[in-house]
Amino acid sequence: MRPSPLCVTAYTVACAAGTGRAAFTAALRERRSGLRPNDFTTAPLETWIGRIDGLEREEAALPAPLAAWDCRNNRLAWLALHQDRFHERMAAARARYGSHRIAIVVGTSTASIGSTEEAYRRLQPDGEFPPELRRSIIHAPHSLADFLRHALALEGFCVTVATACSSSAKVFADAERLLRQGLADAALVGGADTLCGSVLFGFNSLGLVSPEPCRPFDPARRGLSLGEAAGFALLERQGEGPWLLGCGASSDAHHMSSPHPEGRGARRAIEAALDAAGIGSCDVDYINLHGTASQKNDEVEGRLVAELFPQKAFASSTKGWTGHALGAAGIVEAAVACNAIETGLVPGTLNSSAIDPICGPQVRLENEQRAVGIAASHSFGFGGSNCVLVFGRERPW
């Protein structure tokens, strides 16, 4: 049973480089990075981060009926929902299909664990959480999806996908199968991940955090910059917008936090996505790479792209603008790919001054304006979880 093409009828993204598609596109075009020196952690940590302003302010708090879900991660999701008329588009879809016929399939790596961290910092003498943080849902992995279900008054299938850095890419594959099986007529996909101590100090403990703004594919790269982001897309069987042509997923089956040295799983995911889309690698105009700026990822991915894609393909990492938004990276970069199809803006790679010689001519530093018929996005995560998405301008079949 062949996957059915789905139309991305609405999408939005909020990241450090810009909140809303127009702001993010302008930052991409003008090559303005959203990274800044770390001013987030309770203990000093020398690194740069992609932080979104204002989330901790009182005005950013969720409205009273949603107060039970209030936390940094859901505030960011709420912010994203209200950009690009996304909330209106969801309301219209709800009216069209019914509240039971729209599935929520969203990804996150750490959900709202930042609130759990805060509760542990402020434990009461009796070992209890502080009263205002005694809200069980925000300490559970399902916090984001449950919040969206309430915020959008949806009553259909609702799931959180948490496969680390591939989370909000893998949601497209799950949603596609749910629609193909008739469990829903439309799906809200995407995800959100916000900065928290766990990821900043966790990646630091692995020696993967750069003391300077990340430089993807630069021979002198020193690691990644972490960021926060949220993004959502509405998938329907008909409509106007870029088309999801294929998803390819695989497992490295190698190591929890290090990619397979020959990119075995990544290659399998790329090939599966192209196969599902019914295209060859020569058909791909733009590839948004995982490109975290870690030594290992960029080496493996750079070599693989050189081998698998024709020289004319344009490939880049946008992590220099956004930082690595972990579970939200998939949807942010899917949005960059869709935006390239719609506007012809293919961003290069920011902060890097040279390209590692291990890469082929596909990986570029400078932006370009070119017609993009097909764009792909790579997401590779901890636990060897890989996902590649392929989008196209035209409905393929």
Next chain:
Amino acid sequence: MVSSARAPREEHAAPAALFAGRVYVEGIALWAPRLPGWAAARGILRGEALPCSPPAPRPAPALLAPNERRRATDSVAVAIEVASAACESSGRLPRELPSVFASTFGETAMSDYLCSQLARAPLDTSPTKFHNSVHNAAAGYWAIATGCPEPYTAIAAHRHTFGTGLILASTQALADETAVLYVAYDIETPGPLATMSPSRGMLGAALVLAPGPTPHTRAMLELHVHTVETRATRPREANAAHVAGNAMATCLALFEALADAVPGDALRREVVLTLAPRLALRLEVAAAG
């Protein structure tokens, strides 16, 4: 190919099915300290044997190398134990199966460690414990241990996790015409986190689901998704006590029905799982021919 029809919606008739499909159970596994393995659990759930006493120590999956077995978190140990047992009973090779791993609260022992460590001395965070804190840790270790290149996913849906994962595994089996490994587990939540994400003991459950009948078929599951406000089926009281307090305890009603469905038994047993406050998965469980 199994049909997945969308029935017309009617206001006053029986709740319409939002989805209907059928999958075939080829492998079954269950592990809890009082139900250590399906061979024992089957008899206990049928009321033919007494629960394991004293409770079994945590499982030591043979699939893991001895040092990994020692270092594995409880969730990784119980998930890999039931995943291996389900594959073995299905006669399928683990490396050929895509999988869905579902856990309500995931790696709570690692979350408790990280949150405590961050409050104390963030710069001394353990890198191993950090990468073991991801929700897909069990799935990742499973892929590594079996060398499985097929994709896995790792999901959560709060108190609806078991039914939600079962839907994802079933729709994957039907849509992609492949057998799928489904693994559901939760462990005992340690530390202050237990006040918000309570779960007691260890519980792992796994099924190998196929889109069509094979010589390995042991039971059939008819799935119907209804837009109705309902409660999940409760297992018999004596059985519920064996996994009381575990966040994945909702899975037990299905395993009780699977234990009751002996070959040749024509009775269809109904099990209801919730997917959302007003969305339910009704399962009809039938023994293989």
